[in-house]
Amino acid sequence: MSTVSMLRAATQAAHHQLDHHPxxxxxVRPGLDLPHYAQALAALHAPQAALEALLASTARPEEIAQETLFAARTPDLEADLADLAHLGQAPWPLAATPPPASHPAARLGIRYVLEGACxxxxxxxxxxxxxxxEAPRRYFCTPNPARWVHFQQLLASTCADDFPSLIASAQASFACYHQHLNACLTLSGCPDGDLDDRQPEPGSPHYGPAGDGR
Structure with a gap:
């Protein structure tokens, strides 16, 4: 089983829970309007920005060479939010604890979540x-398919001896998103008990922050 397959299996429950967050x-469902779209982007902003900033601030020299390929997506998200500013939905401050990123396996666990989303x-x-x-969608329309291929290669070449740290970091990254989204849900005044069993549209992959369709 590949490292990616093992990561997917280890984070499946957290991934599913996040995918179905209100x-x-x-x-990925019919009936979405601009106010709710803006609310989703506003909720995604803080953890996306925090995790990307964490990777940038802890990268080692050999990892910095990858940064051109793994470009941050926060600027696209912020541009979309700026286009929706007339709706009055500002991003919520981060209300979660980012995972540690002190060593390569931990950073790749974070990147697994971000690259899956991309x-x-x-x-x-x-x-x-x-x-x-009519929705601005830079954040959802600028992924580079080569990113995932190169990420898998990077993952296979650097983390074989520290898989537990890789898993723990990916799970902590999902938890960071989920904790923050729950706080946003409370602050937005939406009910927090309306999760249901409806499925996404036919053919849909996972669609949360790490919705990767792999």
Whole structure:
């Protein structure tokens, strides 16, 4: 079993829980409107920015060479939010604890979550173009497919001897998103008990922050 397959299995429950969060599930369902779209982007902003900043601040010299390929997506998210500023939905401050990132395996665990989200972004972007064409969607329409290929290569070459740290970091990254989204849900005044068993649209991959469709 590949490292990615083992990571997917180890984080499946956390991934599913995040995918079905009330603030995110509408991204792949009919009936999404601009206010709820803006709310989803505003909720995603703080953990996306925090995890990307954490990777940038702790990168080692040999990792910095990868930064051109693994470009941050926070600027695209902020540009979309700026276009929606007239709706009055500002990002919430981070209300969660980011995972540690003191060694390579931990940083790759964080990157697994972020790169999975980037991989799935194109699917979400296509759906938004059809269902909410007026929505700014830079965040969902600028992924580079080569990122995931190179990430898998990087993962296979650097983490074979520290898989427990890799898993722990990925799980902590999912927890950071989930903790923050729950806080946003409370602050938004939305009910927190409305999770249901409806499935996303046919053919949909995972669609949360790490919705990668792998």
């Amino acid at each position: 603030l995110l599930r509408g991204l 991989l799935g972004a194109a699917f979400i972007g296509r759906g938004l173009a059809a269902r909410l064409s």
